[in-house]
Amino acid sequence: MSKQLSLEEVIFNDMKKALKGNKKLKLSTLRLIRAAIKNAEISKKDNLTEDEVIGIVANNLKKLEECLDIFTKGQRPELAEKAKKEIEIVKKYLPEQLSEEEVEKIVKETIIKFGFKGPQDIGSAMREIIPQLKGKADGKIVNKMVRDLLDDSKN
Template sequence: MSLQEDLLNDMKAAMKNKDKEKVAVIRMARAAIKDAAINERKDLSDDEVIEVLSKLVKQSKESLEGFEKAERPEQVEELKREIEILEGYLPEQLSDSELEDVVDETIAEVGAQDMSDMGQVMGAIMPKIKGKADGSEVNQLVREKLQ
């Protein structure tokens, strides 16, 4: 079963259970997926759907920081629940040690020596970890390793 079918089935179940919050989050995700499909002019694969969901999670986390700074506890809790629901459809995230292993392995594969090889390393590593780690975390870790 595809990820889009999972979303549809979960939305139907949430409607039956009268879980308005989950229905709203899944509808938002399905709308973003539909927009991406229209922009690409094709049906999206599961990998592409994961990419869309990852962007939604990233946007929500950025909004969460803003609401925390503004001391808006209702919105903070709402966004935390939204992130939790969306992350349920993403692949399991890599632990810090697993991510570090992948970074070390990729640096060795590419033969990177310093910061001038940063683009090569990032280009090689991102397809390996797509949806399994935040790109900014990976970028920071690669920078630390190449300095």
């Protein structure tokens, strides 16, 4: 009977494999994630939950995507290519992203369940929705969807 490895353990094991396989880019990317996890554990003074680790990986992904955008705009193709490869590595450690239809379904169900009516309820709606979608959907997309649905409901 084998127990399911935590995301942190999977990252650590893959880091060791990358070290043995001489995969420098993967190793450096995983080291950055592991360092962020360790720093968060030190700040919290306790082990992180699986959701917190996923949040850290998602934050790293967001930072890499911002870097890719900056490198592309700055016409630095070699750095943009490196960022693309790092993004592909990091994405493997995040849960499967929900489709836009699945996200919209969850958003609509939550709005109906809690009876959110208009733009004044956007913050409350986001507080209920984000924990359900943490790591499974982009927060910007969720926010836009909530705003669109609640703005439409006032008409």
